[in-house]
Amino acid sequence: MKKGKILLVGFGPGAPEHMSQRARDAIAEADVVIGYSTYIKLVQDLLDGKEVIRKGMTEELDRSIEAYEQARQGKTVALVSSGDIGVYGMAGPTYEVLFQSGWTRDSDITVEVVPGATALNACAALVGAPLTHDFCSISLSDLLTPWPTIARRLEAAARGDFVIALYNPKSGRRTGQIVEAQRILLLHRRPDTPVAIVKSGYRRRQAIQMTTLAQMADCEIGMLCTVLIGNSSTFVREGLMVTPRGYANKYDTLTGEAKHGEQAGRSLTMGLTGWHACVRRHLRETPEANLRDAAAHFDAPLGEILAAVVEAQPGDEAGAMQARLVATEHLDTLFTAAQNWGQIRAVVRSEAAIAEILLQAKDLTRKGQWLNLVNEHCHLHVDTGRIASAWFFSHDGQQHGVYLIDANGGLIASLLLVKVGDHFNQQTLDSFRKASEQLGQLIDTGEDIEAEEECSDE
Ligand SMILES: C[S@@+](CC[C@H](N)C(=O)[O-])C[C@H]1O[C@@H](n2cnc3c(N)ncnc32)[C@H](O)[C@@H]1O
16 A cells, blocks of 8 residues: 655745745645645645645644544645644644554654744744844643743743744633733833734735834734734834844944954853953942842842852952852851851842841751751741852952852852951951861862872873
8 A cells, every 4th residue: 555644734824925845845745635724725726636624723633633544544645734834733733643643753654844934934024023133932822731831931031031922812712811921021021122913924914013012912913913022122113123133242333343352253252251251340340339239230140140250360350359169068067167157147038028137156057958047036947958059258358258059040048247346356257268268178179189080090
């Protein structure tokens, strides 16, 4: 019997001239064409002499099962979808049906996925160049995805400053999702952020609305629309939505010359290997900045600022800041040492609240993986299992303490020495410095031992 074949065909946004040659050939090759009735209409001209199976909107799995059944009979089947069939389309469900039926790549049915221009490409092209930098797509359909998952993705995309394409933004029944999406995005993005709403791109009833994030949910939006939301640099000019690629970070846009300190073909000075040096320069040039100011300035976690400070060298200081990293295996030694620091101030922050607890360092105890700071007025329990790094930190002789940092670089708590009058107690300061030097040396010694071991292998 003839081998069956399933062609999973994305035919682009809808206009024939935007369909790829391979999509056209795949449909021509098929004995049977299966698809949602609207999609079948869009490729009607290519269907002469073919068996056509139209399915309704909610019959997605039926389309995949039908394709499999037809291919088992040795037929060539084209399962068609608008845009790219792998983007919120039938490619995934079809593979799932095939795998459930025991299909393997060596089976009697061959499968080919034919890519197409997805709605976000098509809609972007119609409104300018909004996707020229990092972007993501999020479907607002909660028919198969729980809302908390969608909300979490919206929040992450907004926080990450991605340009966002919203698929399935609204339907007759699903009207609240776009309003909720707007609320979440506005927590992180300016109300005047440019937004383009494209309905039926490259189809007969194409319509485009240019608006802002603040107005977005009041616009006419339906299930034939894709919504494109700019990032913090996206602008609108001549009615076109453009997201800069970032050339202005490196080149003078008038002369084309690389800016001071930048080189063509090389990472930016603010690239992976250079940006800690930029943090140190900022700290030298802004002596009044504290750790949190610097973290806010670079939109980076506090742990990264501490890492930049610890890399300071003579001639490349971090202003008046000094830091030393303590390996987590030395946390116990660190907490034991801290018991000699007289009175300490334990500080815990959330975005909206700060707790500052004054207590005697001797009240600092360990129980299992908990670090307990307890006196008759307050209890603070820190899960040491969450501490990814601990740092001795001093700033301009005015602040000395230890910062406990989590795996994301976020601050768990800081333990700061407390002045007596205008000065730190000399004995306490000596004890702090001694611990800082000893624990720092422990790390250095460890690295040296490793290096020696490596050499002795030769
Ligand atoms: C189930 S998804 C299918 C996506 C499709 N596979 C693609 O790659 O474009 C349906 C959603 O895609 C978007 N969409 C598809 N075609 C579009 C077009 N021509 N214009 C605007 N949006 C479109 C809309 O957001 C719609 O709700």
